[in-house]
Amino acid sequence: xxxxxxxxxxxxxxxxxxxxxxxxxxxxxxxxxxxxxxxxxxxxxxxxxxxxxxxxxxxxxxxxxxxxxxxxxxxxxxxxxxxxxxxxxxxxxxxxxxxxxxxxxxxxxxxxxxxxxxxxxxxxxxxxxxxxxxxxxxxxxxxxxxxxxxxxxxxxxxxxxxxxxxxxxxxxxxxxxxxxxxxxxxxxxxxxxxxxxxxxxxxxxxxxxxxxxxxxxxxxxxxxxxxxxxxxxxxxxxxxxxxxxxxxxxxxxxxxxxxxxxxxxxxxxxxxxxxxxxxxxxxxxxxxxxxxxxxxxx
Numbered sequence: 450x451x452x453x454x455x456x457x458x459x460x461x462x463x464x465x466x467x468x469x470x471x472x473x474x475x476x477x478x479x480x481x482x483x484x485x486x487x488x489x490x491x492x493x494x495x496x497x498x499x500x501x502x503x504x505x506x507x508x509x510x511x512x513x514x515x516x517x518x519x520x521x522x523x524x525x526x527x528x529x530x531x532x533x534x535x536x537x538x539x540x541x542x543x544x545x546x547x548x549x550x551x552x553x554x555x556x557x558x559x560x561x562x563x564x565x566x567x568x569x570x571x572x573x574x575x576x577x578x579x580x581x582x583x584x585x586x587x588x589x590x591x592x593x594x595x596x597x598x599x600x601x602x603x604x605x606x607x608x609x610x611x612x613x614x615x616x617x618x619x620x621x622x623x624x625x626x627x628x629x630x631x632x633x634x635x636x637x638x639x640x641x642x643x644x645x646x647x648x649x650x651x652x653x654x655x656x657x658x659x660x661x662x663x664x665x666x667x668x669x670x671x672x673x674x675x676x677x678x679x680x681x682x683x684x685x686x687x688x689x690x691x692x693x694x695x696x697x698x699x700x701x702x703x704x705x706x707x708x709x710x711x712x713x714x715x716x717x718x719x720x721x722x723x724x725x726x727x728x729x730x731x732x733x734x735x736x737x738x739x740x741x742x743x744x745x746x747x
Contacts, residue, residue: 476715476718479571479572479718480710480714483571484710486571486579487568487571487709487710487714488706488707488710489579490564490567490568490571490579490583491564491705491706491707491708491709491710491713491714492705492706493579493580493583494557494560494561494563494564494705494709495704495705495706495709496705497560497563498552498557498560498561501552501557501558501560501598502548502549502552502557505547505548505551505552506544506545506548509547509548509551509602509605509606510543510544510547510548511540511544512605512606512609513547513605513609514540514543514544514547516609516610516612516613517609517612517613518613519540519543522536524536524539541697542697545697545698545700545701546690546697546700548701549686549700549701549704550686551601551605553682553686553704553709553712553713554640554643554679554682554683554716555601555640555643556597556643556646556647557598558594558595558597558598559587559590559591559594559595560587561594561647562586562587562589562590562591562593562594562647562650562651563583563584563586563587564583564647564713564717565586565647565648565650565651565717565720565721566582566583566586566651567579567582567583567586568714568717568718568721569648569651569652569717569721570582572717572718572721572722572725573721573725586651589651590647590650590651593650593657593660594647594650596657597646597657604636604639608632608635608636608639611628611629611632612629612632612633615628615629615632616629638665638668638669641668641672641675641676641679642661642664642665642668643664644668644675644678644716644719644720645663645664645667645668645720645723645724646660646661646664647717647720648717648720648721648724649663649664649667649724652724652728667723671723674719678715678716678719681715682711682712682713682715682716685708685711685712686704686708686712689703689704689708689712
């Protein structure tokens, strides 16, 4: 007799021969099964990233907006607000959007390494403690992640200043239009490189230069799907912005509490799958090479 008089029987379990889910179906399955875990990981990721978010909001975002000409814009008064007050409110709104965009698509340094590891385990069906395992990866990859953050800041400042410079001179000659487009293309490649860099960081042992190189190579090799993934996640991000454009703080909190499941986890999911397939391919190649060596020795 079981508890409360019910007879307890073992369930059928998981069929070893059952067809494994792949792609979008696997992502949906993981989200349904691990929703609370993904939400917990996202909340911890968001809270631990607050210092970096503050840096983005107060330093990087104003720099980017200055480069794209925000300071020269004029605003029409809205309701009881003056033109100057409307501009301040717009600056706060845009700063929050830029900050959350950087957080979602570029990451937040050592905390992103921890989040990448935890989500990698979820994707592979492996167990992971969100707190302790994440903290271990935070410490292990602290130096490389911090170097990446420094590179990000340098790229943001130099890249947007270059675009601003080229746009100012584009009326004189078309070569500056081409230079501006080339700079934006390079910055896009640099952005999508971040889709893979943290997953590679927590999976392989390599130098920082190798980490950058392998991430760029992977991003270029998977460019069509990477672009499609970018369009989808940016679309979801933009829908959230439009839906809550009047409440920027609620937008930021919503993204941090639950939105990462649909804007950041798809990126981590795809990157983890790509790297897992590469590892399997490498192991098969090693087995074949060992078989050949054994045959020659015999």
